[in-house]
Ligand code: SAM
């Protein structure tokens with residue numbers, strides 16, 4: 216499907232839950248983690264995925280909250296695969312037991328993005344509220360042997376500005392891609408944004424031999440080659456830059472609201488139309504036509520509900 220500016224919209228980010236077992240300082244702190252509310256059921260998710268497939272979605276990223284907290288997560292992945300979505304991906308905090316890891320390896324998932332902001336156990340506890348570093352490192356170790364694993368690292372001044380080199384070395388040693396994500400002023404992150412924000416340029420200027428490289432990837436990441444490391448790193452610099460001109464995605468929140476942009480304040484409540492597929496397709500198409508050309512940069516939406 217196309218929006219009003221002839222951008223082809225073929226990427227859906229679907230938040231399947233607002234539940235999470237972590238308390239990340241920029242997403243869902245203990246003071247900012249309302250009870251899960253109105254989460255989509257499995258059947259509602261099936262209808263939504265089917266509708267978007269009919270409208271030409273080719274890439275699906277499942278996110279949350281923590282998507283692997285859903286008992287039916289592998290059924291959802293299988294369903295998307297069965298109806299012909301080939302490019303199915305997931306984002307997780309990586310707090311996974313060995314049974315889930317085995318199932319992921321067997322699943323049709325094309326890639327798994329694992330959030331990892333620090334390699335220091337104490338800092339990891341500080342960022343996530345959980346003593347989980349060893350478990351998450353084990354997940355990376357196991358999954359990278361079988362699947363395309365990427366690391367997502369949110370840049371946080373007091374936490375990891377002094378760890379950039381170590382994180383790049385970690386990625387290189389494991390032969391996986393790392394993407395540094397600029398902290399976005401969304402939800403609870405508004406409270407720490409001013410003190411903790413680090414821009415892509417703050418990181419780039421640390422390296423002398425750094426060059427932007429062209430990578431054909433349907434994503435908002437820009438990739439750079441760093442000579443000192445003889446390795447490539449990605450940046451998702453949603454604050455410093457915007458990728459609106461080539462944006463190909465829409466988002467559905469864990470409560471079934473369609474948003475044309477992460478920063479939009481209003482969305483389309485898909486639940487009102489799930490009973491009638493013809494109407495649902497029409498409503499989605501009409502809504503996507505109204506996708507704005509440029510994003511704003513402020514939002515109160517909890518990240519754990521819209522999914523990042
Ligand atoms: N629970 C999973 C996880 O943490 O990977 C998936 C959901 S999480 C909301 C998706 C991504 O959003 C994670 O990589 C997380 O680090 C990122 N994120 C959350 N809040 C953010 C913020 N305020 N700014 C930038 N990235 C954020």
Ligand code: SF4
Nearest residue numbers: 235237239242280308
């Ligand atoms: Fe949970 Fe992911 Fe948000 Fe952390 S970033 S609180 S793991 S949803």
